Amino acid sequence: MKKPVRTRIAPSPTGFLHLGTARTALFSWAYARHYGGEFVLRIEDTDVARSTQDSVDQILQAMRWLGLDYDEGPIYQMRRLDRYREVIAQMLAAGTAYRCYATPAELDEMREAQRARGEKTHYDRRWRPEPGKVLPPPPEGVAPAIRFANPVDGVVTWDDLVKGPISIANREIDDLIIVRPDGVPTYNFAVVVDDWDMNITHVFRGDEHVNNTPWQINIFNALGAPLPLFGHVPVILGDDGQKLSKRRGAVSVTAYEEGGYLPEAMLNYLARLGWSHGDDELFSRRELVEWFDGEHLSKSPAQWDPAKLSWVNAHYIKQADNERLGALAAVQLGKRGIEAPNDALMQRRVALLKDRCATTVELADWLAMYFTEPTPSEADAAQLTDAIKPVLKALADAFEALPTWDKAAIGAAFKQVLHAHGLKMPQLAMPVRVAVCGRAQTPSVDAVLELFTRSIVLKRLRDL
Structure with missing residues (x-):
């Protein structure tokens, strides 16, 4: 029987979960779910000086937001030191590892002589x-330090799930340190022991790890451990054509949550960065799992495109439930000190405005007009001329006399005032928008006004 699929994501808690790691997590998760396997979260925290609990919390929050549920974890490497010591003792006894007493100064001198x-x-x-x-x-x-006794001759070869066959001669690889003098294991050793112990069958990761893979394969072989299959996905490039990374240019996943993006949009967009299913641009989580079989992963770098992400997010906002969007918009308004209950009226406002929005931040920008005094731009305020102000007051009087406050009645009042003053709809509608909403462009003015309380509309039209 074939072994059940087990994948993992293993971020380092030395900062936020950046976009490249999030995409790798998504690929690993989708592959495991496609084959009915398991997905493991491991925290690689052996960089003790730079690892922080805040980073761990942020990573876990980002995983929750994206909906990347894991079957095991989080597993912390620093809680596995006894296991690493056990394996090191076995390797020292077998002669596949050895103690190195060279000081940093001696190693610097050695390298200088080689360069010379x-x-x-x-x-x-x-x-x-x-x-x-x-x-x-x-x-x-x-x-x-403890070094791995890397084979001196021969070639390391593997059939990469993304790049195809790769071969690197052992003479190009030196005896790397696998345990530092302070007793803490290094990445290339700890990751092998972890993947072995956790029965990881498939490793998806960024192609910056290609050069680490020969060492890891040789350590697996030295331990007599089964090899996982490796798939190295190309980098994500920023607007400047340079690689996004934790230290350069990348924005944290949680920053997109705070910026008003929906997790299903981010998941959809990340999946399309380096993977495709025909010409499909928009697909559900269920479809991603159904389609993601490890094929059709690109060998070329992907370009991060904020405009494309906004387009995808706008699609999902249009599809989203109004109650859910109301809750998200209320959070955004709360950041501005605006208390906005997510009631039936809020949800009617959301339904009217969401088609104009690419993020819930933009949705909150629109909704704010219902809770704050209008502050039109100088250009929009120019609509409020001395000539139009008496007409606005006449409209307020017509509104006050309406037996009901709804879109049809509001529209009838507009027609009455337009006829009385010999005006066309744009000549009155735009000043009304500016006076009541603080902006000259909105959806249909009668639909917008219907969702204000009548008293606020009357006050804003009369207080000019």
Whole structure:
């Protein structure tokens, strides 16, 4: 029987969950769900100096928001130190790892000499035990690092799920440090032990890890552990053509939540960055899981396009339930100090305005006119001429006399005043919008006014 699919995402809590890692998490999650497998969340926190609990919390929040549920985790590497020590002891005994007492100054001197000779800088294996080689006694007071005894000859080859066959000669790879002198394991060692212990079958990750893969494959082989299949997805490029990364240009996933994007839109957009299903641009989470079989992953970098993301988000806002959008807009309004209950009236306002919005921030911008005094721009305020103000007051009188306050009645009052003053609808509608809404452009003016309380409309028309 084939082993059940198990994938993982393993972010480092040295900052926010950036877009590239979120996309890799999405691919890993979708692949596991497509094949009925399991998805694991692991926190790679061995960079003790830079890892923070705030970063862990932000990563977990981003995963929740995207809806990337995991079957195991979060699993923290720093809680697995005993397991790493156990494996290291086995490797030292087997001769696949060894202690290196070279100091940083000695290693710098070694590399300078190699550069002076025009050679590639590699660790020269000075502390690697070999038949017939006599090692000096360990220096006192120097804590050793543990290095992996990488094979000297041969080639490391794997069939990458994205890039196809890749081969790297072992002579290009030196004996990397797998445990630092302080006893904390390094990435390339810990990730192998973790993937082995957690029965990971498929590893999707950014193609910056291609150069790490030969080391990891050799460590898997040294441990007699089964190899997962590797898929290295191309980078995401920013507007400037440079790679998005945690340290350069990337925005956190949670910043998009705060910026008014919907998780289904972000999931849809991220999936299309480096993967396709025919010409489909818009698809549901269910369709993504159904279609994501590991094929059709691009070998070329993807370009982050904020305008395309906004287009996708606008689509999902149009489709979203008004009650849900009302709650999200109320949160955005709350950030501005505006208390806006998500009641039936709010949801009618949302239904009227959402087709004009690409984010819930934009939706809150529109909704704010129902809760705050109008503050038109200088250009819009120019609509409120001395000539039109008496007409606005006449319209207010007509509104006050209406037996009901609804769209049909409001429209009838407009017709009455337009006829009495010999005006066309645009000549009156735009000043009304400016006076009541604070902007010259809105949806149908009678539909907008219907969702104000009548007393506010009358006050704003008369207080000019």
